[in-house]
Amino acid sequence: MPELDHQLLAVNGITLSLYSAGPADGRPVWLLHGFPECWYSWRQQIDPLVRAGYRVLVPEMRGYGQSSAPQAIEAYELLTLCGDIQAAMDALGQREACVVGHDWGAPVAWHLGLLEPQRVKALVTLSVPFGGRPKRPAIDIMREANAERFNYIVYFQEPGVAEAELDADISRSLRLLLTGTGEVFLQAKPADARLLDGMPEPGAFPAWCSETDFAVYRQTLANGFRGPLNWYRNFTRNWQRTEFLAGRQIEQPTLFLLGADDPVGKLEAYTLKRMAELVPQLEQHLLEDCGHWVQNEQAEAVNTLLLEFLQRRYPA
Template sequence: MNEFEHRMLAVNGIQLSLYSCGPLDGRPVWLLHGFPECWHSWQHQMRALAAAGYRVFAPEMRGYGQSSAPEAVDAYDVLTLCADIQAAMDVLGHERVAMVGHDWGAPVAWHLALLEPERIEALVTLSVPFAGRPKRPAVEIMREVFAGRFFYILYFQQPGVAEAELDADIALSLRHFLGDNVRLAPDQTPDTPLFAHSPPPPEHPAWCSAEDFQWYVRTFAGRGLRGALNWYRNFERTWQRTEPLAGRKVEQPTLFLIGDRDPVGRFESYTLQRMPEHVPHLEQHTLENCGHWIQNQQPARVNALLLDFLGRHYGA
C-alpha cells in the first residue's frame, strides 16, 4: 500500500487520519466515506483520480480508524464533522477543491457545499440525496413513520444498545452490513437485535476480496462502532445547529449517483423527487443492478462518471 501516503493532522480538537495519493501539484479532490466504511472504500477512485492528475485526499472520518473518537455523543453533529474537513483543508492550504461523499459522507459533503460556496468548486454525492433543511429533525419523522416497528436508525439511538450487539463480533457485523444491507428494515419488533433474524452472511462482501475486507475490520478493531454510531445520534442537534442554513441552495455543479437496488432510494424517495429544487445545477444518474456500496460494486462506471464530471466542471 505504499502508493497511498498517510499522515495525522491536528484539526478541530482531534487527530484526523488522512490518506492521499496523486501528483503533489494536482488539483485536490476529497473523498468522504460513510458507515460502516473506511478510507479504503475509495481505493478504486483514488487510483483513477491520481492517474488523471488529481491529488486525492481520503480521511478516516471522526470516530473511525486512527482518527480520534471523542466520548461525547454531541461531538458528532454534521457541522462538527464539516469543521474537521474545513480545518484540514486550511492546514493543507486548499483554496479550491472538489468534494465527494458517500453514505454519511454525503451529508457532510452537502453541508460543506453550503458552508463553503467558494472553496467547494464541484460536488459529487453518492447514495444520500439532499432537499434542504427539514422542517423538523428527521429522527422525529422516523419515530412516527416506524411507530411500533423496527428501523435500524431508531435502534441506533440509545447509546450502548447497538454497540452491545455489533461490537461482540465486529467482523460478523460488518459482513452483515456490507453483504446485504437490504435487511436494515426487517419485519421485527423494535426491541429485537438488528441481525437476530438475518441468515448467515458470506465470509466477505461479493464486491471485495478477503484482503480488502480486512481494512474494514481493522477500522473498528479495538475501538468498536461507538464513534461511528454517534453520527446517528445527532439528528436533532444537527437540525438545531443548521438553522442559519435553512432555505439555502447548493449552487455548485453537482453530480449525484445512486444504485437502482439501493434501499436508501426507497427511504428517501421524497427527498430524491425534491432534490432538483434545492440543487439547481444537478446531474443525476441511477446505476442499474447496483446496491448501496456503489463505488465498489461498480467502480468502473462510477469512475467514468466522476472523471467526466470533474473534467467538465473542475479540470485536471
C-alpha cells in the same frame, strides 16, 4: 492503487488520519466515506483520479481507524464533522476543492458545499440525496412513522444498545452490514427487535470485497462501533445548529449517483423527487445492478461518470 502518503493532522481538536496521493500541485479531490466503511472503500477511485492529474485526499472520518474517536455524542454533530475537513483544508493551504461523499460522507459533502461556496467548486454525492433542512428534526419524524415497527436509525439512538449487539462479534456484524443486499436495513420486524435479528450467517465474500479487503475494513473498526454510531445520534442538534442554512440551495455543479437496488432509494424516495429544486446544477444517474456500496459494486461505471463530470466542471 498508487503509493499513498499518510499523515496525522491535528485539526479541530482531534487527530485526523489522512491518506493522499497524486501530484502536489493537482486540484484537490476529497473522498469522504460513510458507515460502517473506511478510507479504503475508495480504493478503486484513487488511481483513476491520480492518473487524471488530481490530488486525492482520503480521510478516516472522525470515529474511525487512526482518527480520534471521542466518546461524547455531541462530538459528532454535523457541523463539527464538516469542521474536521475545513480545518484540514486550511492546514494544507487549499483554497479550492471538489468534495465527494458516500453514505454519511454525503451529508458532510452537502453541508461543506453550503458552508464553503467559494472553496468547494464541485460536489459528487453517492446514495444520500439533499433535502434541505426539514421543518423539524428528522428523528422525530422517524420515531412517529416507525412506532410499531423496527427502524435501524431509531434503534441506533439509545447509547450503548447497538454497540452491545454489534461489538459482540465485530467481524460478523461488519460482514452482515457490508455484504448483505440491504435487507438488514429494511427487514419487517417488531419495534423492539435488534438490528441483526433474523439475519443468516454471513455468506461468501462478494466480488467487490475480498477477504483481504475486508481485513482493512475490520481493522478500521478495531475500537468498536460507538464512534460511528454517534453520527446517528445528533439529528436534533444538527437541526438546531443548521437553522442559519435553512432555505439555501446547493449552488455548485453536482453529480449524484444512486444504485438501483440501494435501500436508501426507497427510504428517501420523496427527497429524491424534490432534490433538483434544491440543487439547480444537478446531474443524476441511477446505476443498475447496484446496491448501497456504489463506488465498489459498480467501480468502473462510477469512475467513468466521475471523471467525465470532473473534466467538464472541475478540470485538473
